[in-house]
Amino acid sequence: MKPQDILKEKSSLWVFGYGSLVWKPGFAHRGRKIGYIKGYKRRFWHGDDFYRGDKENPGRVVTLVEDQEACTWGVAYEVTDSQVEECLQYLNMREVVLGGYIIETVEFIPKEKGQCPLLALVYIATSDNPIYLGPASDLQIAAQIAICSGNTGHNIEYLVRLAEFMRLHCPEVEDEHLFSIEAAALNILPVCGEIKPPDQKSPLPGTV
Template sequence: MKLSDILNEKSSLWIFGYGSLVWRPDFKYSRSKVGYVNGYSRRFWHGDNFHRGTDQMLGRVVTLVEDDDACTWGVAYEVRGQEIEESLKYLNIRENVMGGYETKLIEFKPRGEDGSVLALVYIATSDNPIYLGPASSEEIAVQIAVSSGKSGHNIEYLLRLAEFMRLSCPEVHDEHLFAIEAAALSLLSFLIG
C-alpha cells in the first residue's frame, strides 16, 4: 500500500520529529508526546543549504540512519482532520523541497505508555545531493560552528536539540549528539577565550 493511500484513510496522523521539529513544529497539531522510534540512530550527516547553511557553506542537520540496535528520541505530533493536509503541505516544503528528505511511516512508542502508533517521519538518504555522511565529532562541530542559513545559525540548531534531550529525555544519553555539542562548545570557548 502506498503512503498516499494510507494517509487518505486516516482521520488523524502522527508526525515524528527528531531534529528542529522537537522545538519548532510550526504547524497546528492536537497533541504531542515525547517518545522514540526503534531501529534508527540520529546522525548529523545531512547537509543543509537553506535553513542552517548556504550553497557555499553547507550546514549540518540530523537525519535517521538505520541501526537495528538503536533508538531515537523525539516528539510525535498528532494532527487531525484539516490539520493533516495543511501540515503535510507545510512539511513537504520545509522538509522535502528545501531539506531533501523522504517520508516513511514507522512505529513510534510514547514514553510511559503501552503500545505504539504509526508516525510519519522525514529521512534524508545518502542519494541526496547534499547528503554529507559520517565525519568525526570535531569535523562536524567545525562545520556547524561556521554555518548559518535562513532559519539561523547552525550552532543554535545543535544546542537546541541537545537542550531538548536534556530537558525532555534526561535518562537518555545520545552519544553522537552530545559528543558534537562538546566539541562545538570547546571550539567556541577556544575562539572566544
C-alpha cells in the same frame, strides 16, 4: 510516499520529529507525546544549504540511519481533520522540497507507561540525496556547525536546542553522538571571535 497519497487514507495521523521538529513543529496539532523509535540512530550526516547553511557552506542537520540495535528519541505530534492537509503541505515544503527528506512510516513508542505503540510518519534524508554529507568525526562535524548559518539562524542554535530537548525531556538517555558534537562545538566557539554561543533564554529558530 507522497502527501496526496497519505491524505486519501487518513483523517488523522502522527508525525515523529527528531530534529528541529522537537522544539518547533511549525504546524497546528492536537497533541504530542515524547517517545522513541527503534532501528534507527540519529546522525548529523545531512547537509543543509538553506535553513542552517548556504550553497558554499552547508550546515549539518540530523537524519536517521538504520541500525537495528539503536533507538532515537523525539516527539510525535497528532494532527487531525483539517490539520492533516495543512501539516503535510507545510512539511512537504520544509522537509522535502527545501530539506531533501523522504517520508517513511515507523512504529513510535511513547515514553509514558501504559500507552500503546502507534504508527507515525517520519522524514529521513538518505545517502542518495545530493546534499547528503555522510559521516565524519565529531570534531569535523562540530567545526562545520560552528561556522555555518542560514536563513533561520546559526547552525549552533540547531545543535544546542536539540541537546537541550534531550536533557530536559529524556534525561535518562545518553545520546553520545549529539552530546559529543555539542561539547566539541562549544569548545570551538571562543576561537571564532565573530561567533557567540546562543542565548539560551531566547527562543531559537528552527530548521529542517
